[in-house]
Amino acid sequence: MTQFRPCIDLHQGKVKQIVGGTLRDDGPGPRENFVASAGAGEFAGMFRGDQLTGGHVIKLGPGNDEAAREALAAWPGGLQIGGGIHSGNAREWLDAGASHVIVTSWLFEDGRFSEDRVKELVEKIGASRLVIDLSCRRTAQGWTVAMDRWQTLTDLDVTSATLDRLAPWCDEFLIHAADVEGLCGGIDGELVSMLGAWGGRPMTYAGGAASMADVEKVQVLSGGTVDVTVGSALDIFGGSGVRYGELVSWNRR
Template sequence: MQTKASSSRPMQFRPCIDLHKGKVKQIVGSTLSDLENRAAKKKLLTNFVARESPSHYAELYSSDGLSGGHMILLSKDEETQVVARRALRDFPNTLQVGGGVDVRNALSYLDDGASHVIVTSSVFKRGELQMDLLERLSGVVGRHRLVLDLSCRRRDHGGDYFVVTDRWQKYTSLKVDEATLSTLAEYCSEFLVHGVDVEGKQLGIDSDLVRLLGDFSPIPATYAGGVCDLDDLETIKREGRGMVDATVGSALDLFGGTLRYEDVVAWHREQEAGA
């Protein structure tokens, strides 16, 4: 397999905020559902619910000089919109925002202070990527302010990765490979990729997925899913070949885990200093 040379850019820690029903939460991503019935609610696994608002976390990230973090809106209710937009206004250009973003509302998030908008489901129909929708959105917000979410999972053990949409519940026909990454990089400035099968489980990262992104992504990609400790960050640094940043969710002490946020920030600063 032919691979590209490693990038000289330092790997970054990208912080996150996941919002559900107006609360900052850490949810096992594979249990999310749009279905509003008792059976679906019973299957939703939540690792952590914060007392603090998203503005609290945005202030923390801003004060620590962390940029490029993402705030994902996991529900469509009004309360989620209110607290999310308040955080964007309070700390402009600190966070990217995703979850329900489309051509109709993307500019409003940027106007409210988002540094970038993140999109996935709105550029797919019936499991197929609609290039005309992606081109239109990229044209409206500008390639430099668009992040494409390619969160994915394997259909079969050891098989190819396919993008999943609609809160990671629906497989699409889009395979995450060299050709896909090369083509889509023409329309956005970054990729956000959750390893859905390990997301929120604190069982370790999907090294195969990180390696794929490191080998073939021509633009920066942020990997999310399963990071437990600083060793996982070192693995992402090595396998990502300088093109893959990382976010940490449930494992952080901010969100009920045991990995100290301060240690991750210190690790991030070491990467910057060593660049």
């Protein structure tokens, strides 16, 4: 059955909800839907109190390490951590309380997927502690993994064959649909259907969920094999489409 998994997105040390496609290393900052007054630890503590496991903390750029550590300390073993993770620091973040590390960009060299890098990471921490993030954008090929905070397309398309290839090296997949991330315009149903038809590893879909109908749609389209996160539409992040309490109840049904 599809479960709700919480998220804590960090940008410049604050919990934020942003429009994913507006992240840039140069030019104006990203379009922000919400900036929390509460710290990352407060959100993590709430998720802990409601026994929401398997959520993720994503560091969007520099200046977020302190806030990330605060979240992990508030819910040790209950959250995954992503953003700037590589073989040299993965163990450090697991020791800080993360259940898993989430990795995208470091698995690529000059935009090309590196088997050597994923093998190096697995040797350091084991496949059981690794989540591979296949954040992707719509392309002529269907969906293509985008690295560097969704700015740079890689040589890796999101297909059943790709999932088969990567599955032995990870415990889970996280899939951000970057083109709809933060827009509250509905999920990418075609992507969810494709992921659900594969179903070879636990996976979480993120992007565009605007209502409980979208959460239900993920369950239907994936046959209950894909979990979902809700960001900008959620009331605790300033949204009006979904109430946090509804999602907690959904998980307990």
